[in-house]
Amino acid sequence: MFAVFQQTISITAPVFVMLFLGLGLRRLGWIDAAFINTASALVFRATMPVLLFLGIVQADLKTALQPALIAYFIGATTVSFLLAWAWAHWRCPQEDRGVFVQGAFRGNNGIVGLALATSMYGDYGLAVGSVLAGVVIFCYNVLSIIVLAIYAPGVKSDFAAIVRSIVTNPLIIGVALAIPVAYWQLQLPEWLLTSAGYFAHMTLPLALICIGGTLSLAALRKSSSIALSSSLMKLVWLPLVTTLGAWLFGFRDADLAILFLYFASPTAAASYVMAREVGANHELAAAIIVISTLLAVITVNLGLLLMQAIGWV
Known part of the structure; x- marks a missing residue:
């Protein structure tokens, strides 16, 4: 378990x-709001789509494709989204609900989840994790667009506008x-x-520098209770909830552990990029990313320790 903690x-x-x-560069005046706006737009519109494309194209879909695992993950993600949305109605002011929901269900599977799955289960974890991450990204983005479109001030929330936001995202x-390139293994x-x-490769550094450049102690204090929730x-x-559900559905050992690692990953940096793009509370999105990434060091290891203690993995 100490090895997993180190990882x-x-x-x-x-x-x-x-x-x-990013925080230091902003304090030094080497980056400013104009840079952050431009860089965030570049990540959302160009570098991150290319990163997602390469991640799926380079995965072996035919070997690692597990319909039951993927179906459960998509179903559990949708349930998580609905639970987070229901909680946000009680816990959050209306203007912050979209950011709260996105932060609560959208995990950093492509970085943290995949790396931990590969560390624990080698090639099997890499293959299954890559496919799982690639497929569910579609689900993440559709659900995020829907909830942000409803609550973000810069997005129209009628049905046609939401559909248009999805297909043009x-x-x-x-x-x-x-997906077709990977499935048919086009060269x-x-x-x-x-x-x-x-x-x-510019995606993660640029996104994280922009998040850091946005952070301030005042904003962190202001949004701390909502971000922590x-x-x-x-x-x-x-x-x-989702890991218990996976166990009840019959998933065991490596498959159950990989599902847990993906469910328990901290909030993805993409949530900040998307929140900023639609004019939502990007400071709250940044705070959620920071807090969840810090706490994940504890919660992921405790979760794995508990699952090993009761003989699930």
Whole structure:
């Protein structure tokens, strides 16, 4: 278990380094609001869609495709979304509900979840985790667009506008283009994949620097109770419900552990990028990411320890 703890630290520590780097650069005046706005838009509209495209294209869908596992994960994610939304109606002011819900159900599966699954289960964890992350990204983005469109001031919330937001969302377009390429194993030119990789590798550093540049102690204090509530839902209550459900549905050992790691991952950096893009409370989104990433070091390890103690994994 200590090895898993070390692995969790090694994955989350660089995230905090980049966050504090963004905070420091903003304090030094090396980046400003204009840079953050431009960089966030670049991540949302270009680098992150390319990153998602490459992640799916490079996964072996035919080998690692497990319909039951994927179906359960999508179903559990939808239930988590609805539970978080119901809780937000009681816990949050209306203007913050979309950000709260997104922070509570949208996990950092592509970074934290996948890395931990690979660390624990090697090639099997990498294959299953890659496919799981790729497929559910589509679900994450559709649900996020819906809830943000309803509550964000910069987005129209009628049905046609929501559908239009979904089909024109760059992240969804990236995933939709990647799935047929990966499934039929279409060969793309090596130079194109290498160039796309260079471009995509900017995604996480840029996103985290923008989040760090947005952070302030005053904003963190102002949103701390809502951010903590969303983080606890993301790391404790929803993983508890969904992992128990997975056990009741018959998932065991590696499959159950991988599901837990994905359910219990901290909030994804993409939630900040999307919140900022639609004019929602991006400071709250940043606070949720910071708090959930910090707490995940404790909650993920305690969850794995409990599951091992009762013989589930």
